Amino acid sequence: MHLLSNGKKLLIAGLACSVLLSACPGEEGDEENKNTNPSPAANASSTESSKTTNPTGSKTEYRPVAGKPGGRRTITSFSPPKTFNVYLAAETSSTDIVGQMYVGLVYTDPFTTEVKPELAESWEVKPDKMTYIVKMKKGLVWSDGQPITADDVVFTYNDIINNPDIPTNSRDGLLVEGVFPKVEKVDELTVKFVTPKPFVPFLRNGIGSAIVPKHILGSLVKKDASGKIQFNQWGSLGSDPKTIVCNGPFKLKEYVPGQRVILTKNDKYWRKDEQGLQLPYLNDYVTEIVKDQEVEVIKFKAKETDAFFLRGGQDYEILKPEEEKLNFKIYNLGPDDGTLFIMFNMSTAKNDKGKQVVNPIKSEWFRNVK
Secondary structure, three states: OEEEOOOEEEEEEEHHHHHHHOOOOOOOOOOOOEEOOOOOOEOOOOOOOEEEEOOOOOEEEEOOOOOOOOOEEEEEEOOOOOOOOOOOOOOHHHHHHHOOOOOOOEEEOOOOOOEEEOOEEEEEEOOOOOEEEEEEOOOOEOOOOOEOOHHHHHHHHHHHHOOOOOOOOHHHHHOEOOEOOEEEEEEOOEEEEEOOOOOOOHHHHHOOOOOOOHHHHHHHOOEOOOOOEHHHOOOOOOOOHHHOOOOOOEEEEEEEOOOEEEEEEOOOOOOEOOOOOEOOOOOEEEEEEOOOHHHHHHHHHOOOOOEOOOOHHHHHHHHHHHOOOOOEEEEEEEEOOOOOOOOOOOOOOEOOOOOEOOOHHHHHHHHOOO
16 A cells, blocks of 8 residues: 655555555666667566665665556545546546556656656667667557557647647647657657657656547547547546547446546556466556545545555554554555646736736736746
């Protein structure tokens, strides 16, 4: 079970379900130049372990192990999702859900921080440091059984992310000096990316963007007779789960408004463990929507949930004394890989009385580009 503080990750693991939560991939990738070794089709355990420091200062070793198929993992959120559209999701209550449903060509290993293959089989960075050739795995399919190809990748980048009529947060993160990378199909399973200048983070952040299905969304990205882009309505909370086609470990099973989101195992997901068992092991991944973080703690102590995110020392002080009694374990997994940032309110809007919402003096400070 998971607990997060602002600066460090604290993991609470219910001993009864730890086997189900411990499998993780072990592919290798070369971040700077080439990854020509195909990733194994079956690799859920790691030969490397990660040592971290728990809140008391002592070292804790985490070693993923093979698990057993079946079971349900239940976590909590005190905000409901806003959408199931991965490119319209803009807050964690949505991204935490769709992040289980969609994957990209590569991903960042949370223990080693290395870039590793996901949908990609291998990649090569050309000597100009601007050209990336990515070869995809053979036999990949969407949750509806249709093949995943280079067409899906090119469509995702050119028609979704770089579409000015689609309000996605992903576009700005891919711009290099204000220019979107060129994305071209080489063959059915090979894609070429070209950035306007060398940009080292592109391998990690650019090529890792979630891939979406062209055969489902291809007709929704152009303006219709009314001038609307239907993609911007696709993936609403009232959608039929069968229409939400994905490529990640889980797919949507049910959404009960204001109560819970139930994801179920995507049996078309490509990963298998060392014994050849289909991953993920879990049958269902459930997010219960609760009132606040106090309710999260209550549900955890009542063994109604398997994980939640720690709010610094206050939850630790409450739960640590009951660790043995309630049969759970707290782990400190080190620094969080999330991002904290501050934004200045540059609004010049006025309220119904004609008064500027933001102090006009401060507003001028924030908008001064000199």
